[in-house]
Amino acid sequence: MKWFAAIVFVFFFAGVKAQGQASESQLALSYFKDKEFDKAAILYEKLYTSTTSRVYFTYYIQCLIELKNYEEAEKIIKKEAKKNKYDPGFLVELGSLYKQQGRITDATEEYEEAIKKMSPGQANVINL
Numbered sequence: 294m295k296w297f298a299a300i301v302f303v304f305f306f307a308g309v310k311a312q313g314q315a316s317e318s319q320l321a322l323s324y325f326k327d328k329e330f331d332k333a334a335i336l337y338e339k340l341y342t343s344t345t346s347r348v349y350f351t352y353y354i355q356c357l358i359e360l361k362n363y364e365e366a367e368k369i370i371k372k373e374a375k376k377n378k379y380d381p382g383f384l385v386e387l388g389s390l391y392k393q394q395g396r397i398t399d400a401t402e403e404y405e406e407a408i409k410k411m412s413p414g415q416a417n418v419i420n421l
Contacts, residue, residue: 325352330359354386358393366390381407381421
């Protein structure tokens with residue numbers, strides 16, 4: 294019986310945590326839509342750190358770009374690209390950041406590197 298209570302307890306708190314993340318996600322999206330990028334960035338950073346969801350990462354980077362905090366965005370993308378060296382999507386994010394800054398040569402280099410690192414297969418091509 295104690296095991297059952299422990300299992301219920303664990304699932305209850307897992308549900309509470311998921312509910313908290315859902316409400317934070319909704320609030321972050323609301324801030325983003327209202328162009329309150331400073332507030333949205335704080336929440337998306339927290340959500341990405343706790344879940345490692347690419348959706349939250351993309352929104353977080355977009356907030357930093359909207360705030361013109363290019364150096365921070367570049368640092369974070371490079372860190373994630375290094376951690377996830379088999380995921381060329383982070384190189385595309387970096388290339389996109391460079392392109393938005395008018396650094397076309399740097400952007401092209403990142404895009405080409407992403408293509409080189411891409412695994413063969415139709416799904417990988419579509420994802421990239």
